[in-house]
Amino acid sequence: MTSEITGTGRTPSLGGLATMLASATSSQVGAAVGAQAFATVGPAGVVAVRQLVAAAVLLPAVRPDLRRFTWPQWWPTLLLGVVFATMNLSLYSAVDRIGLGLAVTLEFLGPLAVALAGSRTRLDLACVAGAAVGVYLLVLPGPASDLPGVGLGLLAGACWAAYILLNRLLGSRLPGLQAPAAATAVSALACLPVAVVLLVQGRLHGGGVLFAAVAGLLSSVVPYAADLIVLRRVPARLFGVVMSVHPVLAALAGLVLLHQVLDPHEWAGIAIVVAVNAFAVAARAGGPASDGAGSDGAGSDGATPDGPTL
Template sequence: MDPIAPADARTLDAARTTEAAPDLASPGLRSRLGPLGLVLSGGISVQFGAAVAVLLMPRAGALGVVSLRLAFAAVVLLVVCRPRVRGLNRADWGTVLVFGVAMGGMNGLFYQAVDRIPLGAAVTLEVLGPLALSVIASRRLVNVLWAGLALCGVVLLSGGGFGGLDPVGVAFALGAGGMWAAYIIFSARTGARFPRADGLALAMVVSALLILPMGIADAGSRLLVPSTLGLGAAVALLSSVLPYTLELLALRRLPASTFAVLMSLEPAIAATAGFLVLHQALSAVDALAIALVIVASMGAVRTQVSGK
């Protein structure tokens, strides 16, 4: 299978680990929320976690926050998954290493972006990476049209040249999108090589070890302040542990194609989180730009699933 849907690697990892993964939540939770509610709750958790991370950045810096997030998430995944390391060959470790680098790069660049530009704009620009991967891998003319629609949205968001956005923040967001595309590819390869979520847990450790020295250099002793550690743990829970669990449960009852379309709503959720938590208001033009990118992402996913 070509890893091309802009629903990110969580779709691929969760689909491969559905049957073997432990039940991480009670049946009561699943029956109350339903699969659609689980996916939407996961998206809300990710983006509101990112909003909390932005609030934490004045204390610990962008790299400090992402270091805390990845470190706490790695610890939780190691405890829950208890991955086996015996018997892994060089190709297995190479796949995990590249997956971890892609994961760390994606998170590090994205947090640098949201430190400079609004959350909704950052996620909108970031989603262009998976969308470009979808267009390139599918080789269908209709997906070129979807890409053109997304490009129109980006032009609107930029105001004709990103004059209203920090150009460095824009560059970081686009870089995060490129790493997101690499993350999707190597998530698929990791999922094919490792049982359950073992590969994800090991890759999370790699990404944490990659970013942690940068976070320490950026924040120093500020990372050890108890309130900062507490908020960092909350960001890890909201942005990594909880959404992965909810999405894993949802995919037991929800087609992956539906899941992928729902994930395309994340720019809108991010814009809402930015407004409610960070008071980052959107103009009508910004809202239209985000809507165009969402429609383009959903169209690309549905085209890929239908094969038309």
Template sequence: MAAVAFSASSVQAGAAVGATLFPLVGPFGVTAVRQVVSAITLLAIARPPLVRLGARRLAPAVLLGLVLVGMNFSLYSAVERVGLGLGVTIEFLGPLAVALLGAGRASRRDAAARVGCGALALAGVVLITDPLTGATPDPLGLLAGGAAAVLWAAYILLSQRAGALPGVTGTAVAGLTGTVLTLPGLVLLLLALPADAVVHVLLLGAVTGVLSSALPYSIDLLVLRRMPRSLFGMLQSLHPVAAAVFGLLVLHQVLGGVQVLGIAAVCAANVLAVLATRRR
């Protein structure tokens, strides 16, 4: 559990650092440099025998790479428009869905509990939009956060399959896949920047890549080999909290009281859903 807590803090600290690069390279540029750094780091560690493993065994890791690119780009697009704390909380609905839908067949009582948890999460999302003040967050940002939620759920499912590969090979292959997809666009973005700005982007991008990708995704992959998927989903409740904290500390993004209550409601819905699952 401590490993998952460290992973969540690392991800959100890296996301906050990466968000400072939006004025220079935008969400896509941050996603791309994060993938490059992650791939270089993990390939150097894992040195996967790609030819010996074969295409069939590598397929889940390749698909995981596609999902990671989409998830990171969607999240950064949401963060750019609605802030780190709110963007990550919307994205967090993905693990919540895994917890609710991955519990298998349920009795009438358990089905009612699932509906209650879903209603609590929905209420949290409504509170996040802060309807009482009329200052509704950017709809495109909320939509991007929703896309990230779907892809995060897919990430959890695919990480278990990619975890069948030895060591952190699955994460390394996923990073390599993401790099192949995003590197051409990153090169074009960097060529359009002054030399000093390129150095700045690469340095902070390296920090973002290690904190948000190489380190936590490897931890998640190893943890999912030993921890039930539903319990892993519950512990993801730490992500919105960590995002709100690092959004405040690094990006100076202050959330309203109603929005904080919405974040708490979404986290509580996830915890209650998984507690019910573990009881069964």
């Protein structure tokens, strides 16, 4: 994810498209790798290690001057740090219960909601109805449904929406990546007690830590760098449309790396949500809503949709 999308409308190169897809793939592969550490450190442990790794890389790279932050800059930064931690914890907890593809698709409703918020046009109302149909097919509510897992996925989506709105605010108050870098540090500090408990319990070692650290690199650091490059070269509308593939990539990563096989109705629900988001972004090209839709992602970490999530 990025704090601001500034596409210019120029025709993107194949390299730009490849970079966007590589960023999205890295984010979802990182999430799948992190899920492999659940048995050792649990979702909370993965989030803690991931946030610590992201902060260790981003703070030296961005070097935000925290001593010069004013209160109007600090309070949304602190809130963004809480959103990062909550978004990642709810997403990974949802992944643990309902699988990566379903969890990321539900999370993706956050940026879609921001893109459609406040609109009363028939087109946007049709998008809302389409998204509702997609979610229904995805979940097929019944006695066997994991409703807590669904709720966690929706909470991650709400956090993603909050992430977009806070980034819009901070984009006018802090330059560059200072706000996301500082917020990542806040999130890492909030997660530090979890890491300490795991260390005392003797669980913070071996493959679990390695998987969580790799998740931090693939789902946070790589998308940050890739999106910073690509957003200077492609239109915001195209970025938002391409980011719509995150749920599909999440489902594929879950299938290949976690052996999570989806039913046909789940694939249908994912396809509908992806199509609705892509259509909504394309139809609202050039407006502020397209910025919001593009900013997110799975999953990502302030760098891409992971969002996406930090």
